[in-house]
Amino acid sequence: MTQAQSIHPAPPAPLHVLGALALELRGDAPVGRQALAQTEVGALAELIAQDLAGFAPDAASLDLVTVGAHYDPVELLRPGWPLHRELDQLAARAPRAGAEGGRIVAFGSHEEQLPGALSPSPDHLGGPFRLVPFVLGGDAAVAARVGEAFERELLERGMAGAATALAAQQAFGLQVEHARYLTVHDLAAMMAMQYDHAGLASLWPLLETALLEPDGEHWLDQPPEPLVHYAAGEARIAMFEPRAWKQRYATDEPCDTPECRSRLEQQHRHFQARQRQIAAVLGAHGIPVNFVHCPEEGRAALA
Structure with missing residues (x-):
């Protein structure tokens, strides 16, 4: 099932833009590190912010919230988008500087523990497709414009910059073949096709309703x-x-x-x-x- 075949109409423009840096791994690659330390995650977040501003310049005026960890698609595709909601709620407690433009809030581990409910599930380790989630938020009108642009553009031309892909590979210790950006709706459309190929097409409309x-x-x-x-x-x-x-x-x-x-x-x-x-x-x-x-x-x- 593709996005055009969705049983639901397109949702209204969101107040937050929910997406992920998707890392397609080599099939025989090791699992690598699940989380980056707080002192390491900032560099990757800066590169993600630069990439996203390249797709929609207004993204630079929004807050970028992300985490130095990678997850299985099922951990992102859950009713109410709980992983993205956790990022947003944790970011709301972070201090805000007085400078203009969007801030970058990147969560990493401290003493090998990620804050809140951000720890990847041990039940879903080792898959070939891993996701670093992000939230863009701020002015509602700007977020709506950026969200609409991302829904149009990312699935077709959302490749991550070479520096971002290399940084993710080195930081997590993964063998990354492709790195690209997706909205959560792009991710849902990709999962629908995977379930179709796995003989679970009849279940997807129910899952889509829940999401x-x-x-x-x-x-x-x-x-x-x-x-x-x-x-x-x-x-x-x-x-x-x-x-x-x-x-x-x-x-x-x-x-x-x-x-x-x-x-x-x-x-x-x-x-x-x-x-x-x-x-x-x-x-x-x-x-x-x-x-x-x-x-x-x-x-x-x-x-």
């Missing part, structure tokens, strides 16, 4: 897929009793031979594995999952 409209509602009701209802900020997955599962997912023909029963058992095990896979994906995106016992028709129990 772009956390208070919204969406059903995954496409047999042979599990029945899932996203509402009130959680995903409810139907756990059918055997007869209800057979009525919904298996044939209505009599099944009175050992071969038929074995085939049904295998089909049911595959269905349960798919439920666990979907629950794991939703959980990785920070969406609470609730398995709901359904003795009969599932939609009524999940509503």
